[in-house]
Amino acid sequence: MSKALVCPCEDVTVEDVEHAFARGFxxxxxxxxxxxxxxxxCQGKSCMGAVARLIHQSKAxxxxxxxxxxxxxxxxxxxxxVLATAPFDVQKAPVGSTPREVHLGALxxxxxxxxxxxxxxxxxxxxxxxxxxxxxxxxxxxxxxxxLEKGYLLAGASGRNGGxxxxxxxxxxxxxxxxxxxxxxxxxxxxxxxxxxxxxxxYLFLATSKEVAHRLEAxxxxxxxxxxxxxxxxxxxxxxxxxxxTCKNVVAAAWNPEDGVIFPxxxxxxxxxxxxxRGVRVETFTDVTGFEISGGQIRKVxxxxxxxxxxxxVLAAGAxxxxxxxxxxxxxxNEPHRHEICSTExxxxxxxxxxxxxxxxxxxxxxxxGEIVGGMGDPKEPAGxxxxxxxxxxxxxxxxxxxxxxxxxxxxxxRQWAGCYDVTPDNSPIxxxxxxxxxxxxxxxxxxxxxxxxxxxxxxxAAWMTEADNTDELFTRFNLQRFAEGRLERENMIIG
Ligand SMILES: Cc1cc2nc3c(=O)[nH]c(=O)nc-3n(C[C@H](O)[C@H](O)[C@H](O)COP(=O)(O)OP(=O)(O)OC[C@H]3O[C@@H](n4cnc5c(N)ncnc54)[C@H](O)[C@@H]3O)c2cc1C
Numbered sequence: 001m002s003k004a005l006v007c008p009c010e011d012v013t014v015e016d017v018e019h020a021f022a023r024g025f026x027x028x029x030x031x032x033x034x035x036x037x038x039x040x041x042c043q044g045k046s047c048m049g050a051v052a053r054l055i056h057q058s059k060a061x062x063x064x065x066x067x068x069x070x071x072x073x074x075x076x077x078x079x080x081x082v083l084a085t086a087p088f089d090v091q092k093a094p095v096g097s098t099p100r101e102v103h104l105g106a107l108x109x110x111x112x113x114x115x116x117x118x119x120x121x122x123x124x125x126x127x128x129x130x131x132x133x134x135x136x137x138x139x140x141x142x143x144x145x146x147x148l149e150k151g152y153l154l155a156g157a158s159g160r161n162g163g164x165x166x167x168x169x170x171x172x173x174x175x176x177x178x179x180x181x182x183x184x185x186x187x188x189x190x191x192x193x194x195x196x197x198x199x200x201x202x203y204l205f206l207a208t209s210k211e212v213a214h215r216l217e218a219x220x221x222x223x224x225x226x227x228x229x230x231x232x233x234x235x236x237x238x239x240x241x242x243x244x245x246t247c248k249n250v251v252a253a254a255w256n257p258e259d260g261v262i263f264p265x266x267x268x269x270x271x272x273x274x275x276x277x278r279g280v281r282v283e284t285f286t287d288v289t290g291f292e293i294s295g296g297q298i299r300k301v302x303x304x305x306x307x308x309x310x311x312x313x314v315l316a317a318g319a320x321x322x323x324x325x326x327x328x329x330x331x332x333x334n335e336p337h338r339h340e341i342c343s344t345e346x347x348x349x350x351x352x353x354x355x356x357x358x359x360x361x362x363x364x365x366x367x368x369x370g371e372i373v374g375g376m377g378d379p380k381e382p383a384g385x386x387x388x389x390x391x392x393x394x395x396x397x398x399x400x401x402x403x404x405x406x407x408x409x410x411x412x413x414x415r416q417w418a419g420c421y422d423v424t425p426d427n428s429p430i431x432x433x434x435x436x437x438x439x440x441x442x443x444x445x446x447x448x449x450x451x452x453x454x455x456x457x458x459x460x461x462a463a464w465m466t467e468a469d470n471t472d473e474l475f476t477r478f479n480l481q482r483f484a485e486g487r488l489e490r491e492n493m494i495i496g
Contacts, residue, residue: 006050010038019035038069041345074416081398093381114305114306117308122145123316127157127316129316131275133314168223170219170492182258193273197262212358216252229257244350287303288317298310315440334445343371357400383423429446432478434480448494
């Protein structure tokens with residue numbers, strides 16, 4: 001077998017790239033994610049040209065559609081201990097809107113095939129919510145479904161998250177959804193034919209204040225009552241799980257060994273591939289630009305590739321949902337908030353759980369490839385659809401991380417990126433019908449935890465949509481109407 005290498009860092013061959021083409025991934029961002037090229041120590045500097053040439057040779061894209069992937073900072077691999085010395089002003093809001101996301105809204109990447117003129121269900125947003133729903137509709141016999149995605153698959157938060165999946169929540173509804181989701185994740189490889197690298201290494205929450213410690217203790221009782229085996233530990237107990245932790249200022253910890261992490265990208269591909277195999281159209285690089293509304297119903301979804309007449313529209317556009325809803329005259333209370341995240345060079349496996357200091361919003365885990373992947377919310381971050389990266393984040397994160405795990409000081413950060421949390425006033429999702437526009441269904445507002453909720457939410461939503469007598473309380477408890485009624489469903493286990 002020939003082994004013509006394209007990306008020596010990640011051992012990606014010409015055949016791997018051709019395999020990506022065969023799977024329909026012909027834009028640079030998607031090929032990068034599908035093969036892993038450009039994610040190693042050279043950050044794509046030595047391999048992007050070769051991939052561009054392969055796209056050109058294969059005629060998979062016209063020359064105008066061969067754009068580089070978005071360059072990622074830091075410009076060269078940099079040690080965490082060095083990043084921790086970078087100065088920043090704690091009082092000032094973060095700035096930074098570079099790099100510009102090259103492939104979002106790229107016209108040259110659109111399919112030349114026409115969109116279907118009509119579909120029973122149009123789902124706006126090809127993130128985990130939209131795709132998991134499409135698949136669950138298929139399971140219930142509904143295949144006349146079109147998913148519209150303005151970028152590449154994984155362009156939204158679903159391609160930019162930490163992959164954490166946990167049952168440690170502050171409300172019975174979220175605990176039940178997370179438990180069911182993790183159950184579905186366990187059989188995902190068998191059911192969907194793709195490995196999502198689920199590793200149940202646990203979640204270790206650290207509290208550095210009494211207030212957060214009390215919250216962890218109260219939630220532990222709730223967890224145990226719902227069959228989640230969370231334990232409260234001392235700092236010494238936490239160090240028994242991760243001996244390398246300093247546990248500086250830690251007053252208590254919460255530990256559930258059944259939580260874990262998955263690798264986000266195959267999770268999304270699994271749903272997309274299974275749904276398209278059964279007839280669902282997943283249309284990438286297709287921007288929803290408006291709606292045709294008459295008689296209190298959406299009649300058509302308008303896009304930059306034409307209109308689609310439909311019976312039902314599902315709004316699953318994540319942090320972009322308020323922007324899309326506004327095109328139908330609907331005001332959503334969600335606000336997008338940038339969350340930055342980064343990944344280091346790979347290390348030998350040593351870190352079992354995902355660790356989070358709930359007070360500061362620091363979280364980190366070790367991926368199956370060995371990288372330390374983590375982030376930290378910034379209280380000064382203003383609302384806005386900002387996907388840029390900052391040195392301020394790297395500095396804050398490096399300080400907080402090396403304070404708890406000093407052995408990582410010499411480890412280099414390879415890539416940083418950002419996504420948007422889709423934040424609602426009560427940190428709970430918006431699900432169900434839209435007052436005044438009943439055939440517009442809401443499926444957004446999943447803050448920083450939609451990834452792990454998607455399998456269970458989509459399963460229940462597909463049942464609710466297709467069964468005439470289904471009155472699932474999820475779709476009244478979390479409906480849009482609750483904000484007008486002052487009926488908030490507050491969730492208190494938000495990281496960051
Ligand atoms: C840094 C970070 C870390 C996170 N960590 C975790 C974690 O560990 N665990 C977890 O469960 N969750 C995590 N999350 C949250 C999680 O990623 C999201 O809740 C989840 O991915 C939301 O999925 P979605 O389908 O609603 O939105 P998205 O994945 O954002 O998908 C929405 C899609 O809609 C598309 N769209 C927008 N406007 C239009 C339009 N006009 N026309 C067509 N398409 C449009 C967008 O391009 C996007 O792809 C994290 C998020 C971030 C940012």
